[in-house]
Amino acid sequence: MIKRMISAGARALLVALLIAMPALVLPGVSPDTTQIVALLSLLGALLTFVEYVSDYPSLIEFRNAPPFNRMRFLALFATVILLTLIARGETHPTLLTAAITGLGAMIGQAMDFPFSPVRLMVLMLPEKTPAAELDILRTYAGMAYLISLMAIILFVACVRVLNWPIRKAAFNFWVNLPLFDPTAGGDVLTRLKRDSHINVALGFLLPFLIPAVLKAATAWIGPIGLTDPHTLIWTMSAWAFLPASLIMRGVALMRIADLIEEKRRRAYAQASELQAA
Known part of the structure; x- marks a missing residue:
């Protein structure tokens, strides 16, 4: 205790x-x-x-299946702290903030190609936006999106290479998925695969949809104040982290579905052998 x-x-x-x-x-x-x-x-x-x-958990999924939540937290923490250091470097520059800003600018330029999520975030700003503000937004977006991609790649590697989540202990389905209702109807395996596909699809589409939604919102409520560093940091962090989190959840659900399917296959094979005997 x-x-x-x-x-x-x-x-x-x-x-x-x-x-x-x-x-x-x-x-x-x-x-x-x-x-x-x-x-x-x-x-x-x-x-x-x-x-x-x-x-027992009530809201947080995969609480007893590390390092899923740890990787998500580290990705969000790294995004917030790096964007915060970039914002601080605008008024109180140091060697560290200059290095991070330069790295973010290079990443943003590399990811700013036609139809990319970074390009859509830049195009979200009004046409008369100064070039300096566009560069800042591109730097923030590039850095945040790179961290989210790295988190997804590391988690997929953890699933494939390290045999997550059963490398060290058995996986408790009902403890690690407290929000999954087993009495909602239908086969659990089918629902897990369906939820996995939905999460991955949403995670892939959100980086493209969020800039479009923000652009449409400016027509109704006026320009969104992304010049404030706090607003810019949390907007960019949410824009990059939420899709990555959904994709990671989708990969995790598909992995759990594969484990259940494999266990069922073994159980059916054993039952067939007993009947044949």
Whole structure:
């Protein structure tokens, strides 16, 4: 119990640090923004602590199937901290921020080709946007999208090479998928494969759909203020992380479906051998 509380407390602290990171690093944060960030950090830490200190999860999937959630958190943490350092370098440049900004600019230029998600994010801005703002948005988008792609590749390698999630222990289906309702009807295997395909399809389409939705929203509510560094950091992080998270979930569900299918095949083979005997 004590070990679980310490582990849950560490995770809650990391979540709070993630939410508060831009406000802690960027200069000139207003008191109102500080209060909102502090409230969100406490709320995120409390939800994380309650979820991980309990015996069984209620919201977080694959809680007992590492490193799925750890890889997602590290991807989001890396995205937020790198974008925050890029934003800080605009007003307080250092060798570190200059190096990260230069790397992000090169990545953004490499990914800014026709019909790419980065190009769509750049085209989302109004036509009269200064070139400097376009370059900043391209840098943010390129860095965030690269991290999301790396997270997907690493997780797929973990599934294929390291035999996730059964390398060290058996996989408990009902504990790791608390939001999956087994009584909803239909075969569990069919539903898992269907949900997997839906998650992967959404994860692939969202980087293209989100810029289109934001572009359409500007026609109704006016230009979206991406000049604010906090708004830009969290918008770019969500744009890159949510699709990657969906794709990783889809890959995980397909892996679980494959394990169930393999177990069924072995059970049917054993039943056939017993009947033949």
